[in-house]
Amino acid sequence: MNKARRNPVNIAAAHGILILYTLIALFPVFVILINSFKTRKAIFRDPLALPDAESFSLIGYQTVLKQGDFFLYFQNSMIVTVASLFFVLLFGAMAAFALAEYRFKGNTLMGLYLALGIMIPIRIGTVAILEMMVSSGLVNTLTALILVYTAQGLPLAVFILSEFMRQVSDDLKNAGRIDGLSEYTIFFRLVLPLVKPAMATVAVFNMIPIWNDLWFPLILAPAEETKTLTLGSQVFIGQFVTDWNAVLSALSMAILPVMILYVIFSRQLIRGITSGAVK
Amino acid sequence: MRTSRIKWHIVVFLAPAMLVYTAVMIFPLFNTLRLALYTEVEQSRVFVGLDNFRTLFGDPQWSGAFWNALWNNCWFFIIHMLVQNPIGILLAAILSHPKLRFAALYRSAIFIPTILSFVIIGFAWKLILSPIWGIAPGMLDAVGLKFLFAPWLGKEEYALTTLALVSVWQFVGIPMMLIYAALLTIPEEVLEAGEIDGITGASAFWKIKLPLILPSIGIISILTFVGNFNAFDLIYTAQGALAGPNFSTDILGTFMYRTFFGFQLQLGDPHMGSAIATAMFGIILIGVCIYLFGIQTRLRRYQF
Structure with a gap:
């Protein structure tokens, strides 16, 4: 083992880059999910805030399930x-x-x-x-x-x-x-x-x-x-382009099944790719 | 125990796969190439030879749209090669660090966009980049860069690059995984031998690891090429079949879809659609041949 591979600064930089990229990868999904639970007003007023007691709403999901x-x-x-x-x-x-x-x-x-x-x-x-x-x-x-x-x-x-x-x-x-x-x-x-x-x-x-x-x-x-x-x-x-609640809820509902499949099968998927099955 | 009569079990094992594959994939593929040589005159099919291609490449009404789509498609591919694959390699190089903790967690998280459908990706980014909602301008404002914001998807000069970057964001997980797998196969002794010669850190990556993963980079390049020249879904969900604004995001897939099915006032034309499909087939075939005969045979593979 050499110095370069033990260097704590390098490790910190590695984590820094990975965390940054993980945030970039997850940010859009996160924004869609949190906003699907908010009232229309709250979606536009503060798109990055988590839903709270005042802004929480399921109106989008109701539209989706009805329509x-x-x-x-x-x-x-x-x-x-x-x-x-x-x-x-x-x-x-x-x-x-x-x-x-x-x-x-x-x-x-x-x-x-x-x-x-x-x-x-x-x-x-x-x-x-x-x-x-x-x-x-x-x-x-x-x-x-x-x-x-x-x-x-x-x-x-x-x-x-x-x-x-x-x-x-x-x-x-x-x-x-x-x-x-x-x-x-x-x-x-x-x-x-x-x-x-x-x-x-x-x-x-x-x-x-x-x-x-x-x-x-x-x-x-x-x-x-x-x-x-x-x-x-x-x-x-x-x-429903103009009905933001419905669009965000529909997107969230489309994300859900794939995410469930991914959680169940991700280990299999990653093992499959990394075992070189596609070489 | 070999007899000369037909071994029926081999036929039974092979027949279903061969039948489905031939009937639904190979036969329609060649039939599409054949249909490109016909046109419809008064409700009947007439053989016209290469006329459709002459129209496609030469007739000003068609050729403008075709070359536009082809060039856009090339630009789409260039962005992927310049952005997606280097980022994928960088992430894989970091992830393959032997002492890194939470590597599996990062890997799974970064792969998530790849499993989501284009519909989700297209609309999610459309909303985020939308000037109406204001997430993108708001975030740029927070770091004092608000002047940089433009309605990127609505401007002819930025829309295609923006969509290419969205696609890069979605698919970066694939080069990351494949390169990561390749890096894991490099034996520790090779790296240690380099260390004894004083090659460590970044130079170990450039001088030892990179040459060893070149075959994987080749595979990624050809996968990216085939994927890009057959892309459709993202553009369609984000910009519709007209690939706006003013066809600035039109690629071969959307061009073929519009031609085949028609849009607005133009009627659908399966024969011109086939001609475009044939052109796409030719482009993909050339790319695959360059890879198989020009690149793959020249890359040296090392067996450990």
């Missing part, structure tokens, strides 16, 4: 996210297993074909996706969104999961084969439980972009009954 169908939006977002994650993980793990486990003609080629989708964003194909959804009658259904997000998530999922599946011991699988297990049983019973941590990483990586996406809900499912929470809050806020 917007946030529970429906929330439910739609939930269905889309959970179903997409399920299919990404199931189909992704199956394909990853096939690519990692068996040697067959075209194995490498298929790997490369799937890898295409890691770098090329699916949004480029939007015009034809919409056309396809229109002609198959899937416009304004949650199925359309689930299909798109499944396709979008698969390439990276297969890539990450096949890396992990290569590390599963061959002896274990061969022991299973000698015991007469079918390839399907080997996959579902032996291999899948062993790659659970990698599956969790893939799930967390996919969850946030799907939940937060605005582009596809806006284009494929803008109907009232299929709006996701992200699109729903966008439209709601657009309509």
Whole structure:
């Protein structure tokens, strides 16, 4: 250990920079949250003050709950996210297993074909996706969104999961084969439980972009009954631009579910990123 | 045990992923490229070759908007490279300090903006920067800099840079995390060997750590590039589909959306929309190729 790395001034400066940046990162969220609990007057008089007995008000939340169908939006977002994650993980793990486990003609080629989708964003194909959804009658259904997000998530999922599946011991699988297990049983019973941590990483990586996406809900499912929470809050806020209480409350309500997910999964997410799963 | 007949289990394992991926991603992608070669005449589709591109790049009505969007998109990317990635690297370098306390806490807090949706970010910053509410001017006033305040999102000359900085604020967590991960993999012995040669502190960062994390910086650059040239949501939530004021924040994503769906008096045109999508595809492809063949192969990777 050298002097520079023990120097208390350096440590203090490090904390100084980090605290400053943490404040910059959290400030907007903080301002939105505290002001959503204030009366209109207090919002404008002193935007940085915490709500107190005099300025406390829930009028914004009342407007939001009366006017917007946030529970429906929330439910739609939930269905889309959970179903997409399920299919990404199931189909992704199956394909990853096939690519990692068996040697067959075209194995490498298929790997490369799937890898295409890691770098090329699916949004480029939007015009034809919409056309396809229109002609198959899937416009304004949650199925359309689930299909798109499944396709979008698969390439990276297969890539990450096949890396992990290569590390599963061959002896274990061969022991299973000698015991007469079918390839399907080997996959579902032996291999899948062993790659659970990698599956969790893939799930967390996919969850946030799907939940937060605005582009596809806006284009494929803008109907009232299929709006996701992200699109729903966008439209709601657009309509209530001048009602600051309602806008701030809607923003706070949109922040809440993501924050809850983040608190639950942040350790998994950070471990996933730092373990080099995306290298 | 290898037999020559088809191994059905391989087909069963691969089929669902391949089907969904091909049908919903690859096929529409190429179909969009194909649609760019058509136009609609009297309700039927007519093949016109490269005419749409001639219009897009040459017709004064279109080309002005296209080059404007492309240049704005480049500026958006430049700001990210110059601001987001250096800040991310700085924060990661500080966080990776072995004796730093509360590192996990800082890391999680700084990552929070990244998980919030563009809708929240766009509106939150719009409100904060709004001259009506007065948070931004009020705070500048408190430090005696009120004269610096301008309605940044409403001025043509500042709006795009402001939005790029908001996007930087949102995504700084990603380079921070990836660089942090790369810095953690540098073995202690390498740093100690440097110390024995008298290389410590900042010079250890520049001379030892930075060369070792160059591959990660390369990955971050290409992720930023693809993300920026496919951006849409933030501009749309903050400035609407018209990317105001006076198209000064128009980027390729919003330009494609407007062209495809139409706005105000202009009708939507899926074929011109496809042409713009094709241009975006080309730009992203060029960027990815430069990275894969020009940069990645030249970066030396070290195995410990």
